[in-house]
Amino acid sequence: MSAANVYINQQANDLYVVNTNGATLNYWNGTQTGPQGDGQLHGGDGTWTAATGSFNWTNSPGYDLNGAWTNDGFAVFGGAKGLVTVDTSAGAISASGMQFITTGYKLSGGTLALVPTTGSPRQSRSSALAMAALETARSSRRSRRNSPARMAWKRPMAAR
Numbered sequence: 001m002s003a004a005n006v007y008i009n010q011q012a013n014d015l016y017v018v019n020t021n022g023a024t025l026n027y028w029n030g031t032q033t034g035p036q037g038d039g040q041l042h043g044g045d046g047t048w049t050a051a052t053g054s055f056n057w058t059n060s061p062g063y064d065l066n067g068a069w070t071n072d073g074f075a076v077f078g079g080a081k082g083l084v085t086v087d088t089s090a091g092a093i094s095a096s097g098m099q100f101i102t103t104g105y106k107l108s109g110g111t112l113a114l115v116p117t118t119g120s121p122r123q124s125r126s127s128a129l130a131m132a133a134l135e136t137a138r139s140s141r142r143s144r145r146n147s148p149a150r151m152a153w154k155r156p157m158a159a160r
């Protein structure tokens with residue numbers, strides 16, 4: 001994603017991120033053993049895969065339709081914290097961005113590509129701190145040297 005498509009401004013415990021490309025939001029629902037599409041955002045542990053038989057993602061509003069990941073979507077991690085294993089054995093996984101609304105998520109495993117999207121501008125606002133550890137291989141020079149990415153993210157609120 002080029003700098004022309006993203007604007008970041010941090011002031012007094014607030015983080016403003018404007019994505020001028022827009023995004024389709026997908027909510028992580030983890031590996032559920034109970035009913036799916038129950039109106040709850042569960043979050044938690046699970047495997048992020050490109051496999052069509054996976055039901056680890058849900059929609060908003062309502063959290064009533066569970067399904068597989070749609071590449072180039074925007075990933076939102078909420079509900080219970082969890083270990084999310086990125087598994088690319090069924091194909092590449094790409095996202096236009098990620099938002100952590102729950103502290104304590106850990107992403108690890110295969111390559112996760114961040115890609116630009118098209119659409120209208122979106123602004124996220126953060127006033128509370130949510131931390132996530134990212135240990136996926138990056139498609140950059142560092143990943144070729146097997147260096148994990150470790151990043152901390154502030155928790156964005158709903159888009160204004």
